[in-house]
Amino acid sequence: MKLQALIATIALAITSAAHAAGDKHDHAHEHKPLHGGVVVEVKDMDFELVANATAVKLYLRDHGKPADVSKASAKVTLLAGTEKQEVELKPAGDRLEATGSFKVGPGTKAVAVVTIAGKPATARFTLR
Template sequence: MKLLTLIASIALAAAGTVHAAGEKHDHAHEHKPMHGGVVVEVKDMDYELVAKPTAIQLYLRDNGKSADVSKASAKVTLLTGAEKQEVDLKPAGDKLEATGSFKVGPGTKAVAVVTVGGKPATARFTLK
């Protein structure tokens, strides 16, 4: 179990390579949170993670427009201090979502492995 935590920690340390919202880009759409979450861009797709103690939501935007998540899935790994929690997200309207009890707060790190159309992508977040 400690090895998994170490691997997750190393993966999260690499999060600095992900473009965060607010940076200047050469394309027309903005990367502002539309649902009160944290936005990162991976391969021209915006991922917005909204993490609350009772729900984890992930919104996807392609070129500024909501992406079809009806056949998508995601697994989010949350790291809060030394605690690790894995959450499976399922389609719920215009987002991927899970409800339950989650330990989240400022500084929580999250890694989302999202599969859309059979293609996986990894997005890394640090909650504010």
């Protein structure tokens, strides 16, 4: 009976240590969409994708504050059913953006490869 209690205590200690080690940064900011899109976090940055039939926009936030995208670029691959579309996004004020005709809707998958300050980051989204 004592052995089971000891094993349970060790398992709890390991789980707690693993949880604490996995929490790499301050979660004082929320990862909520500010522009009506879908948000994912990659490398301590929030990427918010807003896509409709005429525009694809990508907003970047670093710890809750807008990131400078003036020298950034992105390539977004949209996957809607069997359709695949690649889109180049360019700086447009506070976001990266492309306009045109896009097949997007609920369930569309998107993969964005973003280059900021010469460093690439990949963000994956599922549109709602």
